[in-house]
Every structure is written in structure tokens, then in C-alpha cells.
Amino acid sequence: MKKRMSVYVCLLAVFLMVSACSNDSEKSAPPIMYNFKEPTSYPFEISEASTEIDIGKPDYLHQFIFTYYNEETTQRLKYIVSKVLGEQEELSKNDKIEYQLKNGVSAYYEETSTSQSLWWERHDGFLARYVYFTDNNRSELGNYKLEIEDFLDLANQVQ
Structure with a gap:
């Protein structure tokens, strides 16, 4: 009986140690499922589109990158939606037109x-x-420069 009781005590101790050492971050991590609208019309013809979900730091940063590309003209548009969890991400508003x-x-x-x-x-x-x-951001925009109205239209489509 003493042996059986000591086995139970050892098993209980092992269980408590394993429970104390387990990582509960998976239980507390916020969900990564969101529903974002994508634009339906673009300022140039799209030949390729892709989506990337950055989950390298799921407890800190949720980032979604939608890329639209024209192979012939090398025009590339990225729609990036990101959130720093637990903090407010801020970009400088200086030198930017509102x-x-x-x-x-x-x-x-x-x-x-x-x-x-x-x-x-x-x-x-x-x-x-x-x-x-x-051109992978290696050359000046020249004739391919977009109008600000194009950007505002894209932004209004995803609101």
C-alpha cells in the first residue's frame, strides 16, 4: 500500500511539474483570422496577384500583404494591412500631404x-x-506615376 501511494504521489508531482512548465501562449494568442476587402478596380492592368500573411510573430504583429503586379510594365501595388498587438502603431505624419x-x-x-x-x-x-x-523600386516612375485620385479610389474601395 505504501509503494502504491508513493507511486501516486510521484505521478502527481510529475503531472504538476509538466503542467507548470507548459507554454500557454497558444491559448492566449489572438486569432489571425480577419476579413479584409480588396479593391475591385485598379489604375493599371493586373497580370498577377498574391497574398502573404506574415505570422512570424503572432503574439506581436499581424500583417497581411496583398500584391498586384503587371508583368509587362513592372508596375507593382502593395496593399499592406498591419496591426501591432497591444500597442498603437504610428507613422510620422510630417512631410506628408493629408x-x-x-x-x-x-x-x-x-x-x-x-x-x-x-x-x-x-x-x-x-x-x-x-x-x-x-521595376522593383529601382527606377523612377516617369510615365507610370499614378494620380492621387487613384490612391484615394483604391482606399475608398476597401473601407
Whole structure:
């Protein structure tokens, strides 16, 4: 009887040690399932489209990247929706031109010789941005530069 009792005590001790050492992060990790709208019309013809879900740090950053590409012209548009969990992700509004989306949200436009971008804070806490460039961002936009109205139209489509 003493032997049996000591076996039960040992098993109980092992169970408690394993339970204490187990990682509960899987139970507390927020879900990665979201429903995002994608645009239905684009400022250039799309020959390829892809979606990437960045889950490298599921407890910290949720990021979804929708890429639209024209193989002939090398035009590439990325729609990036990201959220830093537990914190508010902020981008500098300095040196960016502010516009209003149809729903009244402020959107910020920035342009360089090789790229254009528009970003805004979504109602669900995500930061959304469109980034546009050609030739893998190695050459100036030239004739392929988009109008700001193109970006505003894209943003209004996904609201």
C-alpha cells in the first residue's frame, strides 16, 4: 500500500511539474483570422496577384500583404494591412500631404522619385497602406506615376 501511494504521489508531482512548465501562449494568442476587402478596380492592368500573411510573430504583429503586379510594365501595388498587438502603431505624419477618405478618415500621401504611398488608420485598429512602384523600386516612375485620385479610389474601395 505504501509503494502504491508513493507511486501516486510521484505521478502527481510529475503531472504538476509538466503542467507548470507548459507554454500557454497558444491559448492566449489572438486569432489571425480577419476579413479584409480588396479593391475591385485598379489604375493599371493586373497580370498577377498574391497574398502573404506574415505570422512570424503572432503574439506581436499581424500583417497581411496583398500584391498586384503587371508583368509587362513592372508596375507593382502593395496593399499592406498591419496591426501591432497591444500597442498603437504610428507613422510620422510630417512631410506628408493629408487627404480625406469618403468615410471622413484622414489619409496621408507621400511620394519619392521611385515610389508613391498612401496610409490611413482603419476603424478596426489596423494601419492600412498602399505602396506603388515599378521595376522593383529601382527606377523612377516617369510615365507610370499614378494620380492621387487613384490612391484615394483604391482606399475608398476597401473601407
